[in-house]
Amino acid sequence: MHPSEQTGGRASHSAAISIRGVSKSFDLKGRPVAALDSISIDVADGEFVALLGPSGCGKSTLLRLMAALEEPSSGIIEIENRPAAELARSHRLGVAFQDHALLPWLSISDNVALPFRLAGLAVDHARVNELLSLVGLSEFAEARPKQLSGGMRQRASIARALALKPDVLLLDEPFGALDAVTRRHLNGELQRIWQQNSITTVLVTHSVDEALYLADRIVVLSGRPGRILRVVDVPFGRPRTREMTRSAEFHHLCDDLTDALRGLAEEVRAA
Numbered sequence: 001m002h003p004s005e006q007t008g009g010r011a012s013h014s015a016a017i018s019i020r021g022v023s024k025s026f027d028l029k030g031r032p033v034a035a036l037d038s039i040s041i042d043v044a045d046g047e048f049v050a051l052l053g054p055s056g057c058g059k060s061t062l063l064r065l066m067a068a069l070e071e072p073s074s075g076i077i078e079i080e081n082r083p084a085a086e087l088a089r090s091h092r093l094g095v096a097f098q099d100h101a102l103l104p105w106l107s108i109s110d111n112v113a114l115p116f117r118l119a120g121l122a123v124d125h126a127r128v129n130e131l132l133s134l135v136g137l138s139e140f141a142e143a144r145p146k147q148l149s150g151g152m153r154q155r156a157s158i159a160r161a162l163a164l165k166p167d168v169l170l171l172d173e174p175f176g177a178l179d180a181v182t183r184r185h186l187n188g189e190l191q192r193i194w195q196q197n198s199i200t201t202v203l204v205t206h207s208v209d210e211a212l213y214l215a216d217r218i219v220v221l222s223g224r225p226g227r228i229l230r231v232v233d234v235p236f237g238r239p240r241t242r243e244m245t246r247s248a249e250f251h252h253l254c255d256d257l258t259d260a261l262r263g264l265a266e267e268v269r270a271a
Contacts, residue, residue: 016168016200017043017066022075023225024061034225035061039075041219041228048194048201050215052208052257054264058226059204063172066202067095079168087167091119094161094199098173100153102145108132108156109141115163131159134193151175151182155189162197169194169201176206187213191240208257212250213240218257223264230260 024036036058043049051059064070065077068088077084079093087093102111112131116123132138135155137148145153154174161169174190175183187210194201194214205211211218212234220230232253236244244250 015042016045016047016080017041017202018076018078018081019062019066020076020078022062022065022072022077024058024065024070025073036065036072037225037227039226039228043200043202046198046200048203048214048216050203050205050211050218051221052205052211052218052261053221053226054223054261055206056224057221057264058224059221060172062221062226063170063202063204066168067093067170069095091115091164092167094164094166094169096154096157096161096169096171096174098176100145100157102153102156102160104145107142107144108137108148111145111156112160112163114160119164121164127163127165131162134162134196135159135189149182150178151186154178154186158190158193162193162199167200169197169199171201171203173204173206175210183207183210188242190214191238195238208254208261209245212236212253212257213245220257220260229264232257 019039019041022036022039023034025032025034027033039062041049051062053059061070065072066079066084068085079087084093102108103114106114109128109132113123113125113128129138129141132141135158137152137156137159140148140152145156148156158171158174175186178186191214203211203214215234218232218234219228220232221227222229234253235249
């Protein structure tokens, strides 16, 4: 294996995210279960990295470690040369999950403004309005979440994650529960939002198409315990178009990664 594949590649002292030798185990009825084993990744400032792998490989666990929602069993995670927990406490991390987690009793505008209140800051209404415009929800500012479609709720969730202008955006299957057409549309919207904000982003996804369409690099994890098996530099320029997804090169890479994931899934079932 090439050294860059062992470490996630692009090692740099100025990496926005630096993960070194991280392992994570959970206690399951009195016995330890390893979720991640010796993960080392560097993510450059402004880079978009996708984490890809079979179900149960630890992708979401790794994202939760970056968000300081869990602590590693061993190893170190630093963001901007500081512990991830320190960035989380200073509200410099934006996080959005598959479950949008919007508060049903608040309007969309108030949901997007929530990070200001949780941080003890005065609400920047101009920023809230700017984000609602960015995600195409200005007309729905006073609507309740139940009045919006699933895709619109996810856009509101991403707007909320961007409210405090975080240094890093962490996305855990944000469109995983949506239908294929809506998901494809929101991939385009996310690319546009990312390009306008130039924010370091890590995306967990099961979708090879989504990873190839959005990411600068794709990190492929093995079945549990998750280890880095492969790192793919995505060769397509930006902005990416739907025509690009119909190219022979895109389909070749998609087939290659899909075959790799299929093989990993079969290994997991046989274990």
